[in-house]
Amino acid sequence: MLIRWRHLLAALVALPVLGLMVAWLGLIPVGASGGHWAATDWFLHWVMRNSVRTAALDTKTPPLNNAAMLPLAAGHFETGCALCHGSPVQKRSAAALAMLPPPPDLAEVVPTWTDAQLFEIVQHGVRFTGMPYWPTRDREDEVWAMVAFLRQLPDMDGPTYLRLSGLATPIQDGTLRPPALACDSCHAETRLDGNGLIPGLAGQSEAYLLESLRAYADGTRPSGVMQAAISGLEPDSFHDLARFYAGQARQSLPPAQSEPALLDHGRRLAEAGDAGRRIPACLTCHDRADGNPAFPVLSGQSAPYLESQLRLFAAKTRGGGAYADLMIPAAENLEERDIEALAAYFSSR
Template identity: 40%
Template sequence: MRYVLLTLAALAALGLVGAGAVVGLGLYNVSARAGHWPGVPWVLHTTYNQSVRLRAPSEGEVPDLSAPGLAELGAGHFESACVFCHATPDTMQTATATGMKPRPPHVTDTMEHWEPRHLHWILQEGVKMSGMPQWPAARADEPWAVVAYLERVRAGTAPDVAPPTELPADAPEALAYCATCHNIDGRSDWPQVPRLDILDGDYMTSALSAYRDGIRGSGFMQHAATAVPEPALAELAAWFAAQDAAGPGLGGDAALVEAGEELARQGTGEIPACIVCHGPGAREDKPAMPDLAGQHATYLRTQLHLWRDDGRGGGTRANLMVKAAQDLADSDIDALAAWYASLPPGGN
């Protein structure tokens, strides 16, 4: 038994010496052109597959991927952030992308062997040593939009989302990029995306700076705010703020709207009523607080959930909003979002 243990110890020592030589002397060729040693791709790919399947969210956590606007929002982000490596359903990958090791799959192949919950984990967490980045923000809600888009690609019904080709003569240079999701006039057709025509220019400039600096979390907007030159941010904010925000509210269930108004007009000794900072009607001078009348209910619900769970960030307002939202039930959030969405914009 002693000789067996000595032999095993000697083999282990030789293994460590060999590994040290490979690492320390540069004996392993890291060239992408040379590829891996035999067996290494199988080990890495199997490790990757099993790791994703172990850590992916459960089936019960998958939202309704057919929700209006969700796949379109995912398509818009994919076009900006993912096409370089994965191409589009109608185009081929570039030679640069296919020269990567490992090679990123074409978008039509990304769903192979993966369920939506697996795709979500890959998008949110990224994959080490593969070129696949993590989602820019620690938010589990946003990657589902890209999953919804990929599922549409799988079904052969991928939405065609592209920036507008014709812009007003006085439009900021980067407007086409922003208009992919927000439209030229700031009135997005997708309920997950906020209307910008109802917001103050200084507020939007501050928000864009917070996204750019990583103070406020959103994978969509952190990417966008860093893709656009910093001097253009204030110009874009001013453009959207100057758009005509007039028009009717978005309506909604009457009982829910009534409950939302009651909640919005309440306050406590520590927390002012919602209308004090966000309107409607006459309100205190609070330029850092956005007007909410006419805002999309889906967007408002998401933001309130993030505030309640302390997952939004956003600078000096964060503490107040986290405290204001911490005791809201899901039904309260639904009611508040419904009421503000029902109001005509521009009434603040």
């Protein structure tokens, strides 16, 4: 039988119409209980791996050997990831294993990805699975912290995970106990050691803490970690949390060891600024007894945390309360040594 062009044209028109008809009639099963055909499962994973590999080609990996990254990521992992992927202290739930595809055991799959590829997965998520993207695009530092944590996860034991995630906090006799507040999982004074990326909240003003919570909630202060942490809170509870931490006493933490020249450079910038480079004096606004209560107290915060915040302001991605915009021009002319010096000086006060 001779196949003519008009036959091919008719087939090309009929096939999409037939496909739409099958879809409209509901004949294509979408139930997860049926699973995928083996060929479909292989194809989807093949496409995903190729996509991630290509997307990661121009991703530059920063150093990931900073231990301060781990507690920041571990707390988020416990609240946002462990339910599906399991953790060193709990297996994947039956509900997670019933997903299609089921979330993988990270101890098995993390070693098969590079750091850059893990960053792409955590930052952007994976379509057609339950893997979400990071809640904000402006906090690559948080995503890299998660990558550093994931790299350690396959060999992590239960006590280490409990300590890092804040599910339990050390008490005087060395044993562990659950934190009194969910926020204390990360921010309890006993969790702070002067070298972390998590800020101390105790002793900050109620006004500053309240503004910060509201900024996290409405997205004007981007943070995937904090947006997930407060997502289940009612806005009415922000006042109580702010009041609670404002009333807590600050713990005296040993500052990181810094060169005297670096500390002196930070002190001069804090006290007098640098008019030639349009850098204002930090102490004009911060840490003043008669200052605006909406400005945070910087003294005694860890140097790594202060460095991270200054870098975010310099990159114009920090955000915050009503006065956050004042910090962008204040930080935009800071060089890396200025940032390190200011962080070292305020952490030592």
